[in-house]
Amino acid sequence: MFKPLRHTGAAALCVALLAISCAAPAAGLKNGLKIAFVPKQINNPYEVIADDGGLAAIKEFGGVGKVVGPSDAGASSQVQYINTLITQRQDAIVIAANDANAVVPYLKKAMSQGIKVVTFDSDTAPEGRQLFVNQANAEGIGRGQIQLVSKLMGGEGEFAVLSATPNATNQNTWIKWMQEELKKPEYSKIKLVKIAYGNDDDQKSFVETQGLLQAYPNLKAIVAPTTVGIAAAARYISSSSSKGKVAVTGLGTPNQMRAFVKNGTVKAFQLWDPNELGYLAGYAAAALASGTINGKEGESFDAGKLGKRTIGPQGEIILGPPTTFDASNIDKFNF
Ligand code: RAM
Numbered sequence: 610m611f612k613p614l615r616h617t618g619a620a621a622l623c624v625a626l627l628a629i630s631c632a633a634p635a636a637g638l639k640n641g642l643k644i645a646f647v648p649k650q651i652n653n654p655y656e657v658i659a660d661d662g663g664l665a666a667i668k669e670f671g672g673v674g675k676v677v678g679p680s681d682a683g684a685s686s687q688v689q690y691i692n693t694l695i696t697q698r699q700d701a702i703v704i705a706a707n708d709a710n711a712v713v714p715y716l717k718k719a720m721s722q723g724i725k726v727v728t729f730d731s732d733t734a735p736e737g738r739q740l741f742v743n744q745a746n747a748e749g750i751g752r753g754q755i756q757l758v759s760k761l762m763g764g765e766g767e768f769a770v771l772s773a774t775p776n777a778t779n780q781n782t783w784i785k786w787m788q789e790e791l792k793k794p795e796y797s798k799i800k801l802v803k804i805a806y807g808n809d810d811d812q813k814s815f816v817e818t819q820g821l822l823q824a825y826p827n828l829k830a831i832v833a834p835t836t837v838g839i840a841a842a843a844r845y846i847s848s849s850s851s852k853g854k855v856a857v858t859g860l861g862t863p864n865q866m867r868a869f870v871k872n873g874t875v876k877a878f879q880l881w882d883p884n885e886l887g888y889l890a891g892y893a894a895a896a897l898a899s900g901t902i903n904g905k906e907g908e909s910f911d912a913g914k915l916g917k918r919t920i921g922p923q924g925e926i927i928l929g930p931p932t933t934f935d936a937s938n939i940d941k942f943n944f
Contacts, residue, residue, distance in 0.1 A: 635670050635892070635911045637901040642672035644894050645694045646887065647687055647704040649731060649777075651678045653809060655836040655862060655883050656705060658944055659730060662887030663703060669913055670895055672700075682774050682809045684708035691715040695722060701894035703887075705730035706737070708776045713737035725897040729890035730883075731779040739897055739904040740924045742890040744881045745931050747779075750834070751786020753879060753931065754859065755796065758832050761856040761876055765798035766829035769821045771842055771859070773809040773835040783834045802828070807838045814841035822851055833859035839878060843869035863934050863942035870939050877935040884944055886928050889915055893926055 646663045648656035660676045667674030677694070679686035684707055694702050695718060702719055706712050706728055716726045716737045729742040744750075758768055770787070772780045784804060791801060802825050807814025814837055822828060822845075831846075833839035839861040846852055852874055861878045869875040889912050896902045896910035902920065909919045918926055934942065 635895075635913060637899055637911075638670045638895050639700075639899040640671045642667070642670070642700045642895055642898050643698070644672050644674050644701045644703060644891065644898070645697075645699045646674070646676045646678075646890075647690050647694070647702060648676065648678045649682045649705045649707050649773075650686075650809060651676070651680055653682075653837060654865060656730075658862065659705070659883040659887035659890075662884035662889075663891040664887075665884070666888045666891030666913060667895070670892070672895060674891070679707075682707050682777070684711040684774075684776050687712055688715050691719060695719050695724065698722075699724055700898040701725040701727060703727045703729055703742075703890045703894050704733075704738075706733045706778060707731070707774065709734050709778045710737075711776075725894060727890055727894045727897065729886060731777055733778070735923055738924070740893050740920065740926060742886065742893055742926045742928065744883075744886050744928050746927055747782045748786045748789075750860075750879075750931060751783040752790040754783065754832055754834060755787050755790040755799075757877060757879065757933065758830050758856070758858050759796055759799055761858055762799065762829045764795075767800050767802045767825055767827050768830040768832060769803040769805060769825060769828060770801065771805050771807055771814060771817055771821065771831050771833040771835075771838040773807065773838060775806050777809075777835075780834050787832070787834075807833075807835070807841060809835055809837040811837055811841050814838045815845050818842040818845040822846075822849070822855065828855055830856040830858065833857070833861075835859065836861050836865060836880070839875075840865045840869075843874050847872055847874040860931075861934075862944055863939050864944060866934070867939055870934070870936055877933055879931040879933050881928055881931050882944055885915060888913065889918065889926065889928055893918070
């Protein structure tokens, strides 16, 4: 009896105060925290899902959330948004950084004024933030992509990587681990011929795909560790004579890739749930801004439906392992 009554009371109070979100805040979190999400780019479907997860978390713990950011993933495109958020005295900024260094001076300025900074999806240099919420272990993602493409290529032939921007910390780290994995003897018949950059721009990624197919007539696969890149590559290949000859894989959202799996262009690809990534980052930011954690290794915090989470080395919090999607399971996922 007691709990529902309390919620009714909180709801009535929220209606009275109008502007404040109605929620039962997680243990120890301050009410009314102002938390801003800054995606790599505002119109990237992946970032939209992640930010929506963050806003859902903020609603749960009774904060005030918003999403602001650039329309392109350029290195410095987020700077003006960070400056505005500092002026607005947000409690926390959660950012998917477009460059490891370009935003650091501005994020440092935010932190010096008491604003908590959490990176998610794509990290900055460690001095630019207090926590990094990572979608999955970076080494596991990189090595896993090679294991997958090797299977799709039958263990031999040429492949290319179609990445996001040349400065994207997340893609660059994954590619580094791909190259490490390729050193193993079982991949001696596989050759990475080119790393192309579609800048997480659909059109550029489409044109880069075309360029790769022309430049490397023996290409057997394209690995795009970006949801924008893989969707553009699949779209190009699905209506070209390379369909069925050149495998497309990488990291994509099931909803964007479903048609290409159904029409046979794509056999398998991977990802995690971006919504959960944003949700976890929202709770991490709130815990920092409430002072229930300071960002030290070993500290734990309550992440709502994701349960208790613990900070690992270098301030990193990991969401969980990626899922591999194929024709057998893709319809079970809706994001
Ligand atoms: C794109 C972005 C994002 C990355 C995903 C996999 O949407 O580059 O940062 O995590 O792909």
